[in-house]
Amino acid sequence: MVNVYLHSLPAGDLMLLVLAEKRSLGSRDGPPHLVVVVPLHCRAAAHDTLRLLQSQDSAVVRVDEGRAGGFALLCPRLKQRWRFVTAQTGDLHAVLDLAKVADSLLFILDAADGWDSAGEHCLSCLFAQGLPTYALAVPGGTDLPPKKRIDARKKLAKAIEKRFPEAKLFPLNTEQESSLLLRHLATQKQRHLAFRDRRAHLLAYTAEFVPGQESDLVGTLKVSGFVRGQTLDVNSLVHIVGHGDFQMSQVDAPPDPLSLNPRVVKGQKRSQDTEDDSVNGTDEMEEDVKVLMKVDPHKQESLQSEVVPDPMEGEQTWPTEEELQEAEASLKANRRVVKVPKGTSKYQAAWIVDDGEEGSEKDDDDDDEDDDMDDDMMEEAVSQEGESSGEEEPAEEECETMTVSECLRDDQYDEKMEEDEQMLEKYKQERMDEMFPDEVDTPRDVPARVRFQKYRGLKSFRTSPWDPKENLPRDYARIFQFQDFSRTRKHLFRKIEKEETEGASVGWYVTLHICNVPVSVMESFKEGKPLVLFSLLPHEQKMSVLNFLVRRHPSNSEPVRAKEELIFHCGFRRFRASPLFSQHTSADKHKLERFLRPDAALVVTVYAPITFPPASVLLFKQRSNAMHDLIATGSLLSVDPDRIVIKRLVLSGHPFKIFAKTAVVRYMFFNREDVMWFKPVELRTKWGRRGHIKEPLGTxxxxxxxxxGQLKSYKRVFPKWTYDPHVPEPVPWVRSESTLPVQEVEME
Known part of the structure; x- marks a missing residue:
C-alpha cells in the first residue's frame, strides 16, 4: 500500500506522489484504467450500461476480439483511456480473479431491489478478498411512476448505506450521466491491495498458443497485456491464476493497440533503451515487434517446488570411539534423578518434569508471560506437594485403603463382573448428557495402549515441551523452511521498495513468452474466462506449511470436517487442498494448538506454496451440484512448519469407591496391561484435582x-413423586398385654 511504502516522506511529497499516481492511471504513460463491470442482480441491465458508456462524444471504441462485453474506450481530448471487462454472471471465480487486478469495480444494481442473494454472496466474497476502488450505478427505473420511483430510490439508498457507507449512487440512463460516471471513475482515490502492489501483474489482452515440438498438449503461450503493480523481470517466475507457476523465455514490446496517438509506435521508442540492439540486428529493428529482454539461465528462478528427499539421509553409521566417549560424557552431564511410579520406562520418565526443570523453564520465559504462568505454576506446586506428602507416608495410605473391605483383595476382585457390564452401559448413557469436550470412549475390542499409541500425556498445553522435529512424516522431507521467515520477508519487501528492478516498467504493453504451458490454459481463455498473471517473489514457488487465521462465515451452518478437500483463494492464488483445523490460542509460547472448536477463531494448516503476507484467504466448499459455498474468511497467519497442531483426546473414568484422597476408578481401561501402560500419565478431575495411578486392581x-486433595463425592438428590390424596382409614387401637420373655445376660 502507498501509505506503507511512503510513511517516512513529508506530507507534501506524499501528496505529489499520490497525485502523480492518479494522473498516470489511464494516461498515455500508464496502463489503461481497468474497470470490471459486476452485475449484482439478475435484472441488472449490464448491456445497457456498456452501450451508454460506448456512446461518448469524441471517444474511440475498440471491442475486444472474441470477448463478449469487453471493449476499450479512448478519449484523446481528455487524454484518458479505459478498458471495460464484464464479469460473467454466476462465475464467482472469474469475478474474484478480475477483482485481483482491477483498478475499479463498477457494480450494476437493480432499481427496485439493489442486489439479490447471488449478488449478496458475491459482495461477501469480494469484501473478504479485498475490495479495490468501486462505484455504484443503477440503470433503468424510468418506467416507474414518479412517486414509486422516489420511494424505490429511498429504499435503495437505505440498503446501500449499510453495505457501502460512503458510496455515491449514480443513475445511468443518459449519455450525460454516463459522462459523470466516467469522470468519477477517473478522479476517485485508488484503494490498494497489498498482495498485488508488491508484484507485477497483468490481465491478458490477447493470447496465442504455439505447440511444442514433442507434444501438441504443451507449448509456449504468448500473452499480451499492460504491466501493472511493479516492474516485470523476465528471470522471475509467473503464476497463471488457477493453472500454476511457469517460466518465461523472453519479453517482447509490440505496438500498443490502445495508444492515444496511433502515429507513435511506442515499441520502437522503448527498444532504444534496451541492450538487445546489437544482438537482434538491423532486420529486427525494422519489425513492429521488438524483443525487450531474454532470459538469463544463470539468473532465472528455478521451478523446483519440492525438496527431493534422500532415502539414505536417515541411515546411521557405526560411531567412532571419540563419538562414543563424547556421548557418554554428555549423558552423564545431562543425567538427572526423578521419582517415578513403578513400571515407568526411560522414555516415559523423560516426560515427567521435576521441580528444577519447572523453575528453569519459568526463568527462560519472557517477562510478558510471567503473569500468565503464575496460576498454572501454583497449581503444579500444589499438585507436587500433594504427591510428595503421599510418598512420605506410604504405610498410612496402604493401611487406610486395605482395611476398608476384604473385597479389595487381588485374588477375589474378579468375582461378579456381570454387574459391571450392566453398569457400564448405564454409565455411558448418563455421560452423553455431560458434553465433556474431546472425551472419547475407550474401545473394548482393541487395547488402549494400541489404540492410543500415537498419543502422549501432557501435563500442560502451554508449559509442556514438545520437540517440533520429532516423528515428522515423510511429506516434511519435501517442503522448504526458513530459518527466520519474518526476517526474510522484511528484507525482501525492503529490497522491493528501495532497489530498482530491471525489466518491463509499469504501463508498458508487452508480450510474455511463457514456456511449457498446457493447452488447457488457452482453451480456458477462448471460453471467455479471464487470464490473470502475477509475477512471483523469490521462494514463492516452493512448498511449505501455511497457517491461516480464519473465522466461519455467518451463512455457513454445515460442520467442516478435518482433511476435507476445500478450495482456497489465498492472495493471488487459487488451489485445492485438504487442511487441518485447530483452535487459535493467544498465549502460545510453545506454539501448541488445541483441536477444532466451533466457537472460536480457527487456524487452518495446509501444504501450499509459500506466500508472503499480508494475503487474504477465502475457503469454499464444493457441493454435489457444483456450487461453491463460502465457509470461512481470514488472512495468512504464518509460514511455519514448526507450528505444532495437537489433537486432544480425553479418557474418562468413573470413581467406584472414594477413600479421602484415594479412589478406585473403573471404566477408563478394561485390562491390567493398559493400566500399567498409562501409569506415568497424570490424572485430573473436572474439579481440578490432580493425581496418579498407584496400582491396578484385578484384571x-x-x-x-x-x-x-479430598475428592468431592456429592450428588444432588430429589424427592420421589409419591403424592396420593387418598389416605386409608386407621384401624382401632388396642393395647397389647403380652409380655416379652426376659433374656438372660451373663455378666462378667
Missing part, C-alpha cells in the same frame, strides 16, 4: 488412584 481395568 478388568480397575485401578487405585491417589489425588492431591
Amino acid at each position: 478388568h481395568g480397575h485401578m487405585k488412584c491417589h489425588f492431591d
Whole structure:
C-alpha cells in the first residue's frame, strides 16, 4: 500500500506522489484504467450500461476480439483511456480473479431491489478478498411512476448505506450521466491491495498458443497485456491464476493497440533503451515487434517446488570411539534423578518434569508471560506437594485403603463382573448428557495402549515441551523452511521498495513468452474466462506449511470436517487442498494448538506454496451440484512448519469407591496391561484435582488412584413423586398385654 511504502516522506511529497499516481492511471504513460463491470442482480441491465458508456462524444471504441462485453474506450481530448471487462454472471471465480487486478469495480444494481442473494454472496466474497476502488450505478427505473420511483430510490439508498457507507449512487440512463460516471471513475482515490502492489501483474489482452515440438498438449503461450503493480523481470517466475507457476523465455514490446496517438509506435521508442540492439540486428529493428529482454539461465528462478528427499539421509553409521566417549560424557552431564511410579520406562520418565526443570523453564520465559504462568505454576506446586506428602507416608495410605473391605483383595476382585457390564452401559448413557469436550470412549475390542499409541500425556498445553522435529512424516522431507521467515520477508519487501528492478516498467504493453504451458490454459481463455498473471517473489514457488487465521462465515451452518478437500483463494492464488483445523490460542509460547472448536477463531494448516503476507484467504466448499459455498474468511497467519497442531483426546473414568484422597476408578481401561501402560500419565478431575495411578486392581481395568486433595463425592438428590390424596382409614387401637420373655445376660 502507498501509505506503507511512503510513511517516512513529508506530507507534501506524499501528496505529489499520490497525485502523480492518479494522473498516470489511464494516461498515455500508464496502463489503461481497468474497470470490471459486476452485475449484482439478475435484472441488472449490464448491456445497457456498456452501450451508454460506448456512446461518448469524441471517444474511440475498440471491442475486444472474441470477448463478449469487453471493449476499450479512448478519449484523446481528455487524454484518458479505459478498458471495460464484464464479469460473467454466476462465475464467482472469474469475478474474484478480475477483482485481483482491477483498478475499479463498477457494480450494476437493480432499481427496485439493489442486489439479490447471488449478488449478496458475491459482495461477501469480494469484501473478504479485498475490495479495490468501486462505484455504484443503477440503470433503468424510468418506467416507474414518479412517486414509486422516489420511494424505490429511498429504499435503495437505505440498503446501500449499510453495505457501502460512503458510496455515491449514480443513475445511468443518459449519455450525460454516463459522462459523470466516467469522470468519477477517473478522479476517485485508488484503494490498494497489498498482495498485488508488491508484484507485477497483468490481465491478458490477447493470447496465442504455439505447440511444442514433442507434444501438441504443451507449448509456449504468448500473452499480451499492460504491466501493472511493479516492474516485470523476465528471470522471475509467473503464476497463471488457477493453472500454476511457469517460466518465461523472453519479453517482447509490440505496438500498443490502445495508444492515444496511433502515429507513435511506442515499441520502437522503448527498444532504444534496451541492450538487445546489437544482438537482434538491423532486420529486427525494422519489425513492429521488438524483443525487450531474454532470459538469463544463470539468473532465472528455478521451478523446483519440492525438496527431493534422500532415502539414505536417515541411515546411521557405526560411531567412532571419540563419538562414543563424547556421548557418554554428555549423558552423564545431562543425567538427572526423578521419582517415578513403578513400571515407568526411560522414555516415559523423560516426560515427567521435576521441580528444577519447572523453575528453569519459568526463568527462560519472557517477562510478558510471567503473569500468565503464575496460576498454572501454583497449581503444579500444589499438585507436587500433594504427591510428595503421599510418598512420605506410604504405610498410612496402604493401611487406610486395605482395611476398608476384604473385597479389595487381588485374588477375589474378579468375582461378579456381570454387574459391571450392566453398569457400564448405564454409565455411558448418563455421560452423553455431560458434553465433556474431546472425551472419547475407550474401545473394548482393541487395547488402549494400541489404540492410543500415537498419543502422549501432557501435563500442560502451554508449559509442556514438545520437540517440533520429532516423528515428522515423510511429506516434511519435501517442503522448504526458513530459518527466520519474518526476517526474510522484511528484507525482501525492503529490497522491493528501495532497489530498482530491471525489466518491463509499469504501463508498458508487452508480450510474455511463457514456456511449457498446457493447452488447457488457452482453451480456458477462448471460453471467455479471464487470464490473470502475477509475477512471483523469490521462494514463492516452493512448498511449505501455511497457517491461516480464519473465522466461519455467518451463512455457513454445515460442520467442516478435518482433511476435507476445500478450495482456497489465498492472495493471488487459487488451489485445492485438504487442511487441518485447530483452535487459535493467544498465549502460545510453545506454539501448541488445541483441536477444532466451533466457537472460536480457527487456524487452518495446509501444504501450499509459500506466500508472503499480508494475503487474504477465502475457503469454499464444493457441493454435489457444483456450487461453491463460502465457509470461512481470514488472512495468512504464518509460514511455519514448526507450528505444532495437537489433537486432544480425553479418557474418562468413573470413581467406584472414594477413600479421602484415594479412589478406585473403573471404566477408563478394561485390562491390567493398559493400566500399567498409562501409569506415568497424570490424572485430573473436572474439579481440578490432580493425581496418579498407584496400582491396578484385578484384571478388568480397575485401578487405585491417589489425588492431591479430598475428592468431592456429592450428588444432588430429589424427592420421589409419591403424592396420593387418598389416605386409608386407621384401624382401632388396642393395647397389647403380652409380655416379652426376659433374656438372660451373663455378666462378667
